[in-house]
Amino acid sequence: MKSTISLLLAAVTSLVVGGIVVTTPAPASAASLTEVANFGDNPGGMRMHVYAPDSRPANPAIVVAMHGCGGSGPGFYSGSEFASAADRHGFVVIYPSAQQEAGFGKCFDTWSAAAKRRGGGSDPVSITSMVTYVQQRYGGDPNRVYATGSSSGGMMTNHLLALYPDVFKAGAAFMGVPFDCFANAADYPPGSSRCTGGGGANRTPQQWGDSVRQVYPGYTGPRPRVQLWHGTNDTLVPYALLQEAIEQWTDVFGLSQTPTSTDTPQTGWNRRRYADSSGTTRVEAYSVQGAGHSLPSAGMAARAVAFFGLDGTGTTTTTTTTTTTQPGTGACKVTSTVNAWNSGLTESITITNTGGTAVNGWALVFPLPSGQSITSGWNATYSPSSGQVTARDATYNAAIPPNGSIDIGFQASHDGTTAKPSSFTLNGLLCATT
Structure with missing residues (x-):
């Protein structure tokens, strides 16, 4: 016992x-x-x-x-x-x-x-x-x-x-x-x-x-x-x-x-x-x-x-029964593109600040699909290499002005699964994805 x-x-x-x-x-x-x-x-x-x-x-x-x-x-x-x-x-x-x-x-x-x-x-x-x-x-x-x-x-x-x-x-x-x-x-x-x-x-x-x-x-x-x-x-x-x-x-x-x-x-x-x-x-x-x-x-x-009700949206009501997938709710948008080959892939990610104030220091969190493992990356540090990954700014790209964008990316191995992450969260806010 x-x-x-x-x-x-x-x-x-x-x-x-x-x-x-x-x-x-x-x-x-x-x-x-x-x-x-x-x-x-x-x-x-x-x-x-x-x-x-x-x-x-x-x-x-x-x-x-x-x-x-x-x-x-x-x-x-x-x-x-x-x-x-x-x-x-x-x-x-x-x-x-x-x-x-x-x-x-x-x-x-x-x-x-x-x-x-x-x-x-x-x-x-x-x-x-x-x-x-x-x-x-x-x-x-x-x-x-x-x-x-x-x-x-x-x-x-x-x-x-x-x-x-x-x-x-x-x-x-x-x-x-x-x-x-x-x-x-x-x-x-x-x-x-x-x-x-x-x-x-x-x-x-x-x-x-x-x-x-x-x-x-x-x-x-x-x-x-x-x-x-x-x-x-x-x-x-x-x-x-x-x-x-x-x-x-x-x-x-x-x-x-x-x-x-x-x-x-x-x-x-x-x-x-x-x-x-x-x-x-x-x-x-x-x-x-x-x-x-x-x-x-x-x-x-x-x-x-x-x-x-502390984020200013005040969304506490509902009137219909639905089953839908909602877009991201944060003031950010993430676009990602995957290029894959036999046992590897690269993923290019663009982070856009869609809000009205600058982002100063950022962490982008995303679930890496099962079977994928990051081997190297650029314009950010990535940890851990698999599972729920956090990409952090590289100091020189820590600031993202309103309507501004930065590009990051990584290379990863895979076991046949080459899908993109299902979601991206920037500084705790769920981003819209394309």
């Missing part, structure tokens, strides 16, 4: 701490991650880091971004795209660091009786204290507070939305579980529990919804909107739990179990939306085809920020 836990811990650490598929560098800004030692009531004994971009409004929105088991706030800061999104959109990010040992390293407490009570103590109270601190220290807008997280952090996201619907306006949970899924400390960690192993997670929508309603009896205010993400090949936190979370939140909102729309906003991302009678999407669920316990990957933070 000890060896099994050790293997699971190694897997979670590699996936959630240092390998959230894409690792982006710290934002190119004078702002930096700052630790706050005394932020208020802290029954969870947690550490707090905050990232406040230099350019932000007087009353910025607040996003709480939470790591997975074995991770840390600084690790999630450097290994996810929320700080770079904060630079673009002017919100403040709180990065809590869990201190509860749970067999997988330090995890957020979503199992104890104290953590399941509103104001009961443990990590949820510590996190709400962090929110209050940012509201007081940075003028954070109490009407624009959001939660997101990966794995253990995704579980805590659902937890916070259930306990504090008057604090959080929306959340985006990556690879989480429904609120009140874990029975107690003995039912944790994932991989050995009734929650993630079956039994305790097979409940009716009303039973799941009742778990949320019972923690704040009599609450009649608005409930936070919910975005859910899960990989179809996730076995650590099984994919089936996505459906349980959908059932929980649709029941809380009194919505049908049948989605009001379905689409494929990006290759491999199947989205279901559940809207109310006004057309506002209250629950949104992404099934990421073939993904294991490895989210968020490139571009997903941008989708979460858009769902929160």
Whole structure:
């Protein structure tokens, strides 16, 4: 058993701490991650880091971004795209660091009786204290507070939305579980529990919804909107739990179990939306085809920020049931051309800035098709050589003016597959492709 836990811990650490598929560098800004030692009531004994971009409004929105088991706030800061999104959109990010040992390293407490009570103590109270601190220290807008997280952090996201619907306006949970899924400390960690192993997670929508309603009896205010993400090949936190979370939140909102729309906003991302009678999407669920316990990957933070309404698009409504593939949503366009021969190929890529402001420093992320491996490149550095690849500027081409373009490319070996990457993300924004 000890060896099994050790293997699971190694897997979670590699996936959630240092390998959230894409690792982006710290934002190119004078702002930096700052630790706050005394932020208020802290029954969870947690550490707090905050990232406040230099350019932000007087009353910025607040996003709480939470790591997975074995991770840390600084690790999630450097290994996810929320700080770079904060630079673009002017919100403040709180990065809590869990201190509860749970067999997988330090995890957020979503199992104890104290953590399941509103104001009961443990990590949820510590996190709400962090929110209050940012509201007081940075003028954070109490009407624009959001939660997101990966794995253990995704579980805590659902937890916070259930306990504090008057604090959080929306959340985006990556690879989480429904609120009140874990029975107690003995039912944790994932991989050995009734929650993630079956039994305790097979409940009716009303039973799941009742778990949320019972923690704040009599609450009649608005409930936070919910975005859910899960990989179809996730076995650590099984994919089936996505459906349980959908059932929980649709029941809380009194919505049908049948989605009001379905689409494929990006290759491999199947989205279901559940809207109310006004057309506002209250629950949104992404099934990421073939993904294991490895989210968020490139571009997903941008989708979460858009769902929160922090990117200026305000796209929260849907009125028809469709199945479509959407074009890129970022202020960028990528054109790529492949020339292949027996066992090799070259790919020429043109990156165009279609926005109104210059790009200063860039990272282009794309999934290299299976069987291909980069052997050399030009006008950028490429890492790793296969899988999810990040191409970074070569310093001399770091600036892309509005409506300007730069050309990069690489040579790769292949095993017969000569397709182009299915998508390109520039600095966390999904680009249109041709």
